[in-house]
Amino acid sequence: MLIIGSHVSFNKKDGLLGSLEESLSYGANTFMFYTGAPQNTIRFPIDEEITNKAIEKMKENNINLDNIIVHAPYIVNLANNNEEDKYNFSINFLKQELDRCKKIGIKYMVLHPGSHVGLGVDVAIKNIINGLNIILEDSSTMILLETMAGKGTEVGRNFEELKKILDGVENKEKIGVCLDTCHLNDAGYDLSNFNNVLEKFNNIIGIDKIKCIHINDSKNILGSHKDRHENIGYGTIGFDNLLSVIYNEKLDNIPKILETPYIDDIPPYKEEIEMIKNKKFKDNLK
Numbered sequence: 441m442l443i444i445g446s447h448v449s450f451n452k453k454d455g456l457l458g459s460l461e462e463s464l465s466y467g468a469n470t471f472m473f474y475t476g477a478p479q480n481t482i483r484f485p486i487d488e489e490i491t492n493k494a495i496e497k498m499k500e501n502n503i504n505l506d507n508i509i510v511h512a513p514y515i516v517n518l519a520n521n522n523e524e525d526k527y528n529f530s531i532n533f534l535k536q537e538l539d540r541c542k543k544i545g546i547k548y549m550v551l552h553p554g555s556h557v558g559l560g561v562d563v564a565i566k567n568i569i570n571g572l573n574i575i576l577e578d579s580s581t582m583i584l585l586e587t588m589a590g591k592g593t594e595v596g597r598n599f600e601e602l603k604k605i606l607d608g609v610e611n612k613e614k615i616g617v618c619l620d621t622c623h624l625n626d627a628g629y630d631l632s633n634f635n636n637v638l639e640k641f642n643n644i645i646g647i648d649k650i651k652c653i654h655i656n657d658s659k660n661i662l663g664s665h666k667d668r669h670e671n672i673g674y675g676t677i678g679f680d681n682l683l684s685v686i687y688n689e690k691l692d693n694i695p696k697i698l699e700t701p702y703i704d705d706i707p708p709y710k711e712e713i714e715m716i717k718n719k720k721f722k723d724n725l726k
């Protein structure tokens with residue numbers, strides 16, 4: 441079954457119910473959200489009543505809570521421990537995020553592995569593993585490490601780096617991977633032959649570790665290490681290549697999440713989801 445949705449907002453007033461209603465308006469059957477602004481630490485308490493109402497409404501709409509994804513904020517960085525207090529802040533903040541996930545019943549939280557900022561990849565990987573082992577000690581939510589574009593000093597820009605991190609994590613049931621098509625392209629994985637990319641992934645990590653896929657086109661060419669998302673079919677990956685990911689039979693039932701840019705301040709997700717469902721590109725979106 442195709443599980444498709446987009447990034448949606450999550451605000452204090454409407455909580456999970458607001459996120460659900462937004463995604464229903466897009467014709468989605470899943471969604472992803474930040475539990476607060478990704479660039480700051482202000483977090484409001486999870487409202488149990490609203491959450492329960494949302495879960496009730498999900499059932500009515502055949503939406504499985506297990507497919508709903510939280511994205512960790514991007515102010516945290518587990519890769520660099522140059523400043524001890526910043527590193528500890530990242531660990532503690534992610535622990536709090538996982539608590540919030542638990543309160544809602546979220547199964548998966550996507551996390552960027554981090555940037556080494558000059559420390560080098562090997563030290564960074566040790567830092568990430570150490571942090572994850574503390575964070576995942578008593579977590580009921582699984583952390584999905586996202587495949588990165590390799591912008592700046594980002595770690596996780598290839599399957600080998602992700603594999604090293606996964607190998608060091610003790611709680612294996614609580615660690616997985618989130619593919620991002622824009623990041624894969626920018627990292628140098630050619631999605632015009634996605635089966636080949638998937639085979640590589642399977643040989644190094646194992647397909648069973650993929651629990652979420654971010655579906656984005658890219659503004660930049662293969663291997664550019666840039667990370668700028670483009671609307672579906674308007675970028676260098678192209679509509680058909682994205683469909684080959686979305687409809688790959690080995691990735692059936694895995695939540696696919698759009699993180700494409702707004703067009704003239706308007707979310708494009710209803711139209712993009714429609715194109716994906718119809719398997720037909722519309723060139724008048726922008």
Ligand code: FE
Pocket residue numbers: 511550552586
């Ligand atoms: Fe991300």
Ligand code: FE
Pocket residue numbers: 586620654699
């Ligand atoms: Fe992403």
Ligand code: ZN
Pocket residue numbers: 620622623667668669
């Ligand atoms: Zn990105």
